[in-house]
Amino acid sequence: MTTNRQWDSPTAGNRGHNDASGEKSHLLLRAGSDDDLAQKRLGLFVSGFRWSGSSAVADWLRDFERFAGFPGSKRAYGEVRALNYGVRNLARTAESYCLCGEQLGRYALCPDRRLRSRILGRALNLERAGLGLVLRSMDLAFTVVARAGVTPPFSRYPDLLHSQLGRDFRGDEAYLHAVAEFAGTLRRFVRKNRRTRARSGPAVASARAADDPGVRRTASRLVALFYDRLVAARGRLPVFDNVFSGQYPGLFDLISPEIFRQQVILFVTRDPRDQFVELVRYSPKNFAFQVKRFVAQYRRDRERAARFVGSRTDNWVRFVRMLPFEAFVASAHGEREALAEELARFWAHSGIQGCWSPKRFKASRSMQNIGVWKSAGLRRQVRYITQELSEYLRPEAD
16 A cells, blocks of 8 residues: 655655654654555554543553654544544444444545545445345434534534545545545445345344455555554654444454554443443433443443453454553552553564653543542432442442
């Protein structure tokens, strides 16, 4: 995959060639094959479960002098919407696990109506026999409702994507080609699944998108394009905040080791009482009366993530951890220091060295987000969560 290596800036041609000490950065990428570039790619992925504190861990990683966030991402909670809405929603739609969300994903990948159909092609839901039009109509209705609660507003998506790519996406041939390739492989995946189920019957389980080599390759290349742009512009490795939610850990198998030779995946969990309280406060889709649904979802998410982490053996290719937000922030027993040492040993295989310079992560500020359930006034709901999810409570909070 060939991409332009400079951002639209009068000084872009000089950026990234020297680090702060004046020495030529070893992180710069040169044009070459996926295999050549993969030797230098270290994927840093922080994943949360909706208001579980993942942004604090992402800020902490960005305090390492070789790492950085994406420009303009504060408007989207530090996230790249083209990836966490776009790649995620389209991949889950292709697997038939996502009844609503494809249109939102298509918009995040290409927020220009005139280009969207040409680049992304026919909607994946329309590839499904029988209920295709019904699913498409449901998805369009969902998108109309979702517009009111999406951050940033849809009107800001073109500027957000421009900032994160470093140029106007409408004229970015490398980006548009990567999106078109990804959508095309998903469409072929859906059609292949449809033929398989037609021959074998509806009882056959849907295949995983991550198990398809073409989907895995094109998804990884799309993530890598954002990665390569930031490295070329700043000489720093990007920290991806919630490319995929901890609710869908299997999507991380879309990140191919052929494209990202090393991967750090950190799932950030939180005391369910605090998480519920903050969801009710800040998420327009969550209400106090939905506490039973929250409990079921929380347990399902934690069990699914635990299975994913438990099935991955540590090696020099993948570093996967589950981090309790409270223990990470308080670090009463040196949890952050121990994690930093583990990570340093892991990414030493990529020749990465540097220092931590505390600027973004503020432990004292994050500590204020521990135990918020005590003053929330949701006594009945907190009591129910305490009873049903006792194994996930933070002991120090009792």
